Amino acid sequence: MSAQKANIKELTMKQAKFWIETFLRLILLLVAASIITFALVNAAPIDPVAAYAGGENTFSKEQLASIAAHWGFxxxxxxxxxxxxxxxxxxxxxxxxxxxRPVVQILCERAGNSLLLMGCAWVLSGIIGFAAGIVCGLYPRSIADKLLKGICIVLSAAPTFWVGLVCLSIFAVALGWFPLGHAYPVGLTPDQVTWGQRIHHLILPALVLAVSGIGNITLQTREKVIEIMQSDMVTFAKARGETTRQIITRHLLRNISLPAITLQFAYISEVFGGSVLAEQVFAYPGLGNAVVQSALSMDIPLLLGVALVSAVFVFVGNFIANVLYGIIDPRIKRGAELHD
Incomplete structure (x- = not known):
């Protein structure tokens, strides 16, 4: 019993150390992000007072000084x-x-819209890209492989805003399948909107935002699948009489899971960056749209708030990826413990 208690105590201490180190890394990241963002904003050539006054500046010098004093400029x-x-x-x-309005209030309102959009795009890019990569890797140089690979190369090179404009012109304007933009119908308050209406407005921007991720994940997964299927491990499995399904479930999926997870979670920062363009094209009221508006008007408090939220978002994504590594491949977790 004493040995069991000692093991429990040691495990508790390791967990406490892990969470403390994670929290300290997050704090250091937020401090660094705030300092860098604040320095870059203040180094910008745009005068915040002039941006606040607008293009047709009719304010006197005293009024401009009063505005600067009011906002602390x-x-x-x-x-x-x-x-x-x-x-x-x-x-x-x-x-x-x-x-x-208070920055915290704006961030809370818009973060929900952005997280819904980015979450759907992130999941779609992972599922579609992973499945397409397996198909291409299992049947290399086939018609399906050549077709999917060509589409993915084009999609990976295409800018998000261009894909958004093309999809908007075809599916919203010409065909009328989807609305022109916004997160819900114009004229309704958020509490009057149904989930069906939200999803209808969400489908097109989410697919556009997922496009670049689908291409990259498909191509990377394809190469990894081809490498594994040509390995000695799979050759021995075939010699033992294992079927293609058994090879996929027993050997292929586990060996491509870690690279796929790495790609998928690395795509989080790209999703956040792409959401700025996608939200502008579709007039989607999220954090990306707020970034553009605040940058054009030199809204420093809002810019700093969005920078911190984005840093937390990327940090949490990387943290979840590290946890999943240990779950999928326990050797990583044991290696980290031995290193400690």
Missing amino acids: DKPPVERYFMWIGGLLHGDGGISVIYQ
């Missing part, structure tokens, strides 16, 4: 940064310059 950058950090520690991310 008259203070040194370092002082403004620490003021922003102090407010953030108390749950206050500042007031958005263009929306005239």
